[in-house]
Amino acid sequence: MSDVQRLKEQLHQVANEAKQASGGLAGFKQRFAQHSAQIESLIAGTATGTDRDITEILDAASKAVDQAAEALQIASAGCTSYADQI
DSSP, rough: HHHHHHHHHHHHHHHHHHHHHHHHHHHHHHHHHHHHHHHHHHHOOOOOHHHHHHHHHHHHHHHHHHHHHHHHHHHHHHHHHHHHOO
């Protein structure tokens, strides 16, 4: 097998794994959002700074999960496109 063929296979493997990981993050994001909403509902109306802090932490984590899923989708598409061009 040539180096080019091995490179193509590796790129497709990375693309597939990135796509699967992104899908897994999407499922996690949904469950995480449900739990976060329940937590926020339970602490709603309280006046402590700690309550606001945990809400901000959960929101930041949610955004980070979205960004990670998007980055994996971009990586998957890029690997596939490159592999198909070589």
